[in-house]
Amino acid sequence: MDGKFFSRGKIQDLRKELQEADHKDKKYAKRKTVLKKIVANITMGNDMSPLFREVVACMSIQVLEIKKMVYLYLVSYGRGKPDEIQYAIGNFLTDCNDRNPLIRALAIRTMAYIPLPLVIGSMIEPLRHCLRDQDPYVRKTAAICVAKLYVYDPKLVDKEGFITMLRDLLADSNPTVVANAVAALTEISERSDDIALKLNLGVTNKLIAAMGECSEWGQIYILDSLLNFVPQTSLDAEGICERILPRLQHANSAVVLTTIKILMFMMNYISDNEFKDRICKKMGPPLVTLLSSGPEVQYVTLRNILLIIQRRPLILRNDVKVFFCKYNDPIYVKLAKLEIMYRLSREENFKPVLAELHEYASEVDIDFVRKAVRTIGRLAIKVPGAANACIKVLLELMESKISYVTQEVVVVVKDIFRRYPNEYESVIPTLCDNMDDLAEPESKAAIVWIIGQYANRIDNSLELLEDLSYTFLEDPVEVQLALLTAVVKLFLQKPDQGKDLVSKILKQATEEVDNPDLRDRGFMYWRLLSINAGAAKDIVLSEKPTISTETDRMERGALDQLLLHTGTLGSIYHKSPESFIRNTKPKWLSDSPALNTASRQALMMNIDDGPAPLPPGSIAPPPPPRNLESLDPKSSLANRDDGNGLRSPVDEMGRRPHELDDDQEDDARENGNNVDDDDGDRDALANERYGDPYANLEQAFGGSSAFSTNSASRTKGEDLIGF
Secondary structure, eight states: OOGGGOSOOOHHHHHHHHHHTTSSOTTOHHHHHHHHHHHHHHHTTOOOGGGHHHHHGGGGSOOHHHHHHHHHHHHHHGGGOTTTTHHHHHHHHHHHTOSSHHHHHHHHHHHHTOOOHHHHHHHHHHHHHHHTOSSHHHHHHHHHHHHHHHHHOHHHHHHTTHHHHHHHHTTOSSHHHHHHHHHHHHHHHHHOSSOOOOBOHHHHHHHHHHHTTSOHHHHHHHHHHGGGBOOSSHHHHHHHHHHHGGGGGOSOHHHHHHHHHHHHHHHTTOOOHHHHHHHHHHHHHHHHHHTTSOHHHHHHHHHHHHHHHHHOGGGGTTOGGGGOOOTTOOHHHHHHHHHHHHHHOOTTTHHHHHHHHHHHTTSSOHHHHHHHHHHHHHHHHHOGGGHHHHHHHHHHHHTTOOHHHHHHHHHHHHHHHHHSTTTSGGGHHHHHHTGGGOOSHHHHHHHHHHHHHTGGGOTTHHHHHHHHHTTTTTSOHHHHHHHHHHHHHHHHHOHHHHHHHHHHHHHHHHHTOOOHHHHHHHHHHHHHHHHOHHHHHHHHTSOOOOOOGGGGSOOHHHHHHHHTTTTSHHHHHTSOGGGTSTTOOOOOOOOOTTSOHHHHHHHHHHHTOSOOOOOTTOOOOOOOOSSGGGGOGGGSGGGOBOSSSOBOOOOTTSOOTTOOOHHHHHHHHHTTOOTTTTHHHHHHHHHHHHSOTTTTHHHHTTSOGGGOOOGGGOOGGGOSSOO
16 A cells, blocks of 8 residues: 555545545546545554444445455444444345355455444354355355354354354365364364364374465464374374474474474374384474574574473484574573573583583673573582582682672572582682672572581681671571571581570570561570470481472473473463463363373373362361350460460460360270370470470570570560560
8 A cells, every 4th residue: 555645634534535536436546545545544543433334335336445445444443333333234245145255255254353243143144155155265264254253152153053064164175274164163162161172083184184285374273273183092193293294394483383292292192112202303403493583483492492302302402502592692592592401411411511601601691690600500410420510610600709690609509519418518618708799688598508507617607607697687588597597507516606696596586576487487496496405406407308400390291281382372481371361271181092101190190180079068167165264365275374474385276285176086085095184284294395485495505694594583574585
């Protein structure tokens, strides 16, 4: 369209031009010009709806170019004119019976775009005729119209038998009609709870045969529909894979990704490992080719590759260098490549990967540098043979004295210590020398953990923790929790040195901090140390489980589910579409005799996920209180005094920790135990176990005066814990 039409036009002027065009305009040149101006204004966002009747009057002109512009106008404003759309119905019906198949298809397509009761009611019979039209262009257009009509009124589509007519179109002689019928049925099945598209082997083979003559988008529709075919034997799945393999060479990236999705799906039903290995090797080069596209396509491909290599690592096993970052890659592409480099790293190829990561750590982009340093640490944890080299690189990076690099190094070294205990403690002095550069909570918590864990090997551990404790009350909760645990570890390893510091931190954690997690941990450590310091040592200094890279792997069932969404938003977000798109039906692998055992087990776990329903009558009101005294706030358990000025701890059920609820008492009676014989000893036991929380602290902390447990010598204001 000429650029001269793209200027803002006034409604009055355009209306006048249309009226004047009625005279001496046998070739309709003036009307074409005015309609082009109107369409141009619609494109620019100008409201042309006041011209509705004048434009509709042009529908009777039997010129295809004019009809296209009028129908474009109706698509834009038809649904907003329910009172005036009646003037167009007659022309719609006339055009649906026109000799020209383009006009017939244009008319039924435009009607499907106007979801008004009058239009929908008028298009039922024309749509039925168009689905059986002799021209394939009309049939393929009508197939899509059925899907649009289903969105407006599902019951009407079912009642009029359009679903059956769509199913019949799957056997159409024209591949484009078949592709559109498949697309319409797929759309309907995804929106419906009652309709499911299921393909047998015969129909599937016909669809694949038609795919060669379809457009690239038609091929995508047909390939997507193959997810609805469930192979009953391994040979069925192998046959499908062989027939769609040529699609991997297609120029359209969507066709390639959809083909890979179907191949990944079919391999779940193939038992021949050699065949699967051959398929995996053929899937690698097309994925690598997609990485030469623009950054947007690269990112989509990389996010899908990250899922694919978790399920089938063989596909890109030897192509790790393909994912090395280029200087002009956008940051989101670089970060995605880093993750894939880590996934593909192993003993045989870690050296070039580590060298590449070392270079990335000197880049100017802070986020990229942080991610590179983290990846070096993860590489050390994943590949034992690379640990020494990774530690060496990390120490070299610390020499740069760049704050954010140093902080990331401290964080990853902490994880390396957990993965390889007692192997790399020689680097601790270097870490401690750089403590002044640690300002972020995560790095500060990491160095605190290291000092506490290895307090007996660090000569000045007490001094370091004391320096860190000066800002305890201002630190983030993450650092406070780490410091609280670290000083307890210090005390357990060096009782003589750590008793004053641990008393100070415990006092601050339980008295001056509002965070409930921190207070609870402080109380827990305090009571643990007061009851049995030996047991506290066994618990707090117990051997830690080593970090495993298995936690980086996605759960098998979730991975199989996400691979069914390859090439979609779900594969980019790594989330199932139903979690962020409403009314989306979840997809799972379908069970069949050919499904491999691991996938079937994951499928069963996903199906059975969630709590079992309670049997009828299992939900009962809470039991009444045992005695009326418990209803009196003055005498309730929450306010009962133990005789030493402190209330005994009460759980959320209103019980002391040593009391049994009704069900526990019933169980005890059934086992022959008398739960009422020790009433006289209960209070003494409670006072002994749950009385003053500072009991025995003097002995636990080596007789420190700060932990005097003589209740009589303390006033209420001097209690370490205020109630």
